[in-house]
Amino acid sequence: MQRLAQRPQSVTDLAAELPISRPAVSQHLRVLKRACLVTDRPVGTRRIYEVDRDGLAALRRELDQLWGATLDNFKRIAEQAEQEQS
Amino acid sequence: MQRLAQRPQSVTDLAAELPISRPAVSQHLRVLKRACLVTDRPVGTRRIYEVDRDGLAALRRELDQLWGATLDNFKRIAEQAEQEQS
DNA sequence: AACTTACGTAAGTGTCAGCTTACGAAGTCG
DNA sequence: CGACTTCGTAAGCTGACACTTACGTAAGTT
Numbered sequence: 001m002q003r004l005a006q007r008p009q010s011v012t013d014l015a016a017e018l019p020i021s022r023p024a025v026s027q028h029l030r031v032l033k034r035a036c037l038v039t040d041r042p043v044g045t046r047r048i049y050e051v052d053r054d055g056l057a058a059l060r061r062e063l064d065q066l067w068g069a070t071l072d073n074f075k076r077i078a079e080q081a082e083q084e085q086s
Numbered sequence: 087m088q089r090l091a092q093r094p095q096s097v098t099d100l101a102a103e104l105p106i107s108r109p110a111v112s113q114h115l116r117v118l119k120r121a122c123l124v125t126d127r128p129v130g131t132r133r134i135y136e137v138d139r140d141g142l143a144a145l146r147r148e149l150d151q152l153w154g155a156t157l158d159n160f161k162r163i164a165e166q167a168e169q170e171q172s
Numbered sequence: 173a174a175c176t177t178a179c180g181t182a183a184g185t186g187t188c189a190g191c192t193t194a195c196g197a198a199g200t201c202g
Numbered sequence: 203c204g205a206c207t208t209c210g211t212a213a214g215c216t217g218a219c220a221c222t223t224a225c226g227t228a229a230g231t232t
Contacts, residue, residue, distance in 0.1 A: 010178075010179090011178075011179060011180090012177090012178065012179080022178090022179080023179090023180075023181080026179070026180055026181080027180090027181090030180085030181095042179095044177090044178085045176090045177055045178045045179075046177085046178055046179080047178075047179065047180095
């Protein structure tokens with residue numbers, strides 16, 4: 001994702017920058033695609049992947065919300081423990 | 087952690103509320119103790135565990151900071167992708 | 173048409189987290 | 203002291219994950 005955030009890239013180019021094999025990159029991309037975090041388009045024999053802006057934004061919103069709820073719980077538990085101490 | 091946040095409890099009592107065995111609970115508690123998230127004290131043959139307020143607060147601070155940094159990166163990448171689109 | 177490049181997928185493998193059962197240690201109570 | 207409770211730990215199992223190699227396919231090249 002970080003690499004793709006820099007610029008759209010082919011599978012082989014991505015694998016060249018990473019310490020894993022090309023098929024491994026394909027498998028990662030398959031998951032990311034299914035999660036709507038990347039999109040791909042064929043260009044000749046190659047296949048260019050790039051980040052899916054909409055999917056990324058949606059994930060961000062969900063994470064924001066989840067983190068807010070988690071933090072609220074966290075705060076509540078911590079304050080509750082603190083209160084029972086005193 | 088949620089159970090312990092309600093009230094300090096023994097290992098057996100905790101295991102009774104959870105879908106796993108008593109030794110499994112012990113193993114979880116060992117990790118939590120090593121992470122300074124719970125404390126324990128012997129009471130007769132039993133051993134009462136409770137949340138470590140200080141450790142929990144420290145974790146909260148670290149998570150707040152980490153999440154802030156992560157969100158900044160996230161925002162930067164998203165806005166960068168958005169900008170290159172237009 | 174033959175060859176090359178780029179890719180996806182299937183099949184196999186190593187590793188690890190998390191669980192279980194079995195056992196031993198420490199404390200309590202008759 | 204002996205029986206009982208509570209707990210920790212060791213040993214072993216299992217499923218999932220992430221990777222690899224091998225192979226088949228589609229598109230471009232000579």
